[in-house]
Every structure is written in structure tokens, then in C-alpha cells.
Amino acid sequence: MKIERNRLLAVSLALLLALPIIAISTPMAKADGETNGTQNLPVKTEEHWRNIWYRFETPLITLIFPANGKKPMFLWWYTNDSSEIYVVKFKGVIEYLAFNLSYYDRRYPADNSTIQDIIQKKYIEPKLSGLDVQARNQIINKFLWWLIGFHRPYLPFSACTWELTPPELVSKDDVSYWSFNFTLKRVPWWRPGFRFAEDNIEIRCR
Incomplete structure (x- = not known):
């Protein structure tokens, strides 16, 4: 951040x-x-x-x-x-996701699991449908490594x-x-x- x-x-x-x-x-x-x-x-x-x-x-x-x-x-x-x-x-202080809501909701803390669930399923996977398995896996792995570097939200x-x-x-x-x-x-x-x-x-x- x-x-x-x-x-x-x-x-x-x-x-x-x-x-x-x-x-x-x-x-x-x-x-x-x-x-x-x-x-x-x-x-x-x-x-x-x-x-x-x-x-x-x-x-x-x-x-x-x-x-x-x-x-x-x-x-x-x-x-x-x-x-x-x-x-x-x-x-x-707590960081939260504003993809679904513009205000704080305890259902959407900016932690690894919540970010993965929302961003991967809603924004990444729909755009990978035309790629082969290897390319899909590379993108998903990069995304997961990116999440590892996040600090806890609270x-x-x-x-x-x-x-x-x-x-x-x-x-x-x-x-x-x-x-x-x-x-x-x-x-x-x-x-x-x-x-x-x-x-x-x-x-x-x-």
C-alpha cells in the first residue's frame, strides 16, 4: 500500500x-x-x-x-x-474491498481469502476461458504469489x-x-x- x-x-x-x-x-x-x-x-x-x-x-x-x-x-x-x-x-484501522460496496462491510475485509474469492472468480477467471491450461495456471499462480505479499487488513x-x-x-x-x-x-x-x-x-x- x-x-x-x-x-x-x-x-x-x-x-x-x-x-x-x-x-x-x-x-x-x-x-x-x-x-x-x-x-x-x-x-x-x-x-x-x-x-x-x-x-x-x-x-x-x-x-x-x-x-x-x-x-x-x-x-x-x-x-x-x-x-x-x-x-x-x-x-x-481496517482495509476493506470496495468492489461490491462503496462503504465498509465486515464481509469484505482486504485479506487474502476474500480478495482471492472476489477478484479471481469475478474478474480473472471469466477472462481466462479462451486460454490453454498452462497459460491459465501461470496467471493464477502469479495472482496467488501477489496475494502472499499482502499484510493483514486490521x-x-x-x-x-x-x-x-x-x-x-x-x-x-x-x-x-x-x-x-x-x-x-x-x-x-x-x-x-x-x-x-x-x-x-x-x-x-x-
């Missing part, structure tokens, strides 16, 4: 969209230089909260991440009410090593928001086919 861009945006989670109550209650930063709203919120951070978490706290919400961003996940709650804690986990994020870019304030035009990123640094040894993903998958949360 070839990466066409330097960065593959795996997921973009917009907290202001997912949490409309927060978005409504947070005044926008004004373009005329006033510092109301998000820009003026006091922030507390603690890098080793309870020894395992990175803690980020504002008067509105509190977020905690695994220390050093080892896993792409975080927990959050309203700072003045910790009775309900919300957990966000990014599970992984990469579990929990098995990878990640780097957390802590929350930072971003201001653009008349909007301000907090942004943090998870960057995939290393894939497990038993998924060597995904080495291309190292430093190329970034989960951006806003």
Missing part, C-alpha cells in the same frame, strides 16, 4: 461538535482582540496524575490521557460533575506505540478551540506489513 500524503488523518474527532453543551456555553474568541471565552479559560495540567495519567483541566471539562500517550484514548467529564465519566477509545491501535501532543489552544478567525493529537510511532513486530503507517497515522482531536 502506498501513502499518497505525508499524513494520513485516521480520525478527526471534533469535541465542540460532539459536546454541543460545551460549545454553546463557551463564548467565541472575538476577532477585535478581546480575550473572552476559550482563550481566557484557566488551564491546569498535571503530567503524572496518579502516576499513570496526563491530566488537563478547565472550568468546563477535565480530560485525562494515558501518560506519554501510550494508547490513543482519553477520558473526560464535566469539571463540576464527575458522576459521569466518558471514555473515548480509538480501536484501529491494525489494532492498542498494540502500537503512540506519542501524545498535549492539548494546545488554536485560534482561527473568530473561533478558538483546544486541540490534541495522537501520532502512531511504532507498530508491533507481528504486523510488519504496517510499517508504512509509522509516523503517518495521526489522530487529531479538537
Whole structure:
């Protein structure tokens, strides 16, 4: 698989969209230089909260991440009410076939057996009817050797090593928001086919 861009945006989670109550209650930063709203919120951070978490706290919400961003996940709650804690986990990426459907369907993972079943029977064999047995076998064998070089379709994020870019304030035009990123640094040894993903998958949360 070839990466066409330097960065593959795996997921973009917009907290202001997912949490409309927060978005409504947070005044926008004004373009005329006033510092109301998000820009003026006091922030507390603690890098080793309870020894395992990175803690980020504002008067509105509190977020905690695994220390050093080892896993792409975080927990959050309203700072003045910790009775309900919300957990966000990014599970992984999976490649799938889009020959039959333009969207993901668990019946069509991009693994060897599924690719062979769909491509060979639907696209290759119908075009080999006019060839002799030897020519047919040569083409099929080349196809099978091509499949052997494929990596598995699923990469579990929990098995990878990640780097957390802590929350930072971003201001653009008349909007301000907090942004943090998870960057995939290393894939497990038993998924060597995904080495291309190292430093190329970034989960951006806003």
C-alpha cells in the first residue's frame, strides 16, 4: 500500500461538535482582540496524575490521557460533575474491498481469502476461458504469489506505540478551540506489513 500524503488523518474527532453543551456555553474568541471565552479559560495540567495519567483541566471539562500517550484514548467529564465519566477509545484501522460496496462491510475485509474469492472468480477467471491450461495456471499462480505479499487488513491501535501532543489552544478567525493529537510511532513486530503507517497515522482531536 502506498501513502499518497505525508499524513494520513485516521480520525478527526471534533469535541465542540460532539459536546454541543460545551460549545454553546463557551463564548467565541472575538476577532477585535478581546480575550473572552476559550482563550481566557484557566488551564491546569498535571503530567503524572496518579502516576499513570496526563491530566488537563478547565472550568468546563477535565480530560485525562494515558501518560506519554501510550494508547490513543482519553477520558473526560464535566469539571463540576464527575458522576459521569466518558471514555473515548480509538480501536484501529481496517482495509476493506470496495468492489461490491462503496462503504465498509465486515464481509469484505482486504485479506487474502476474500480478495482471492472476489477478484479471481469475478474478474480473472471469466477472462481466462479462451486460454490453454498452462497459460491459465501461470496467471493464477502469479495472482496467488501477489496475494502472499499482502499484510493483514486490521491494525489494532492498542498494540502500537503512540506519542501524545498535549492539548494546545488554536485560534482561527473568530473561533478558538483546544486541540490534541495522537501520532502512531511504532507498530508491533507481528504486523510488519504496517510499517508504512509509522509516523503517518495521526489522530487529531479538537
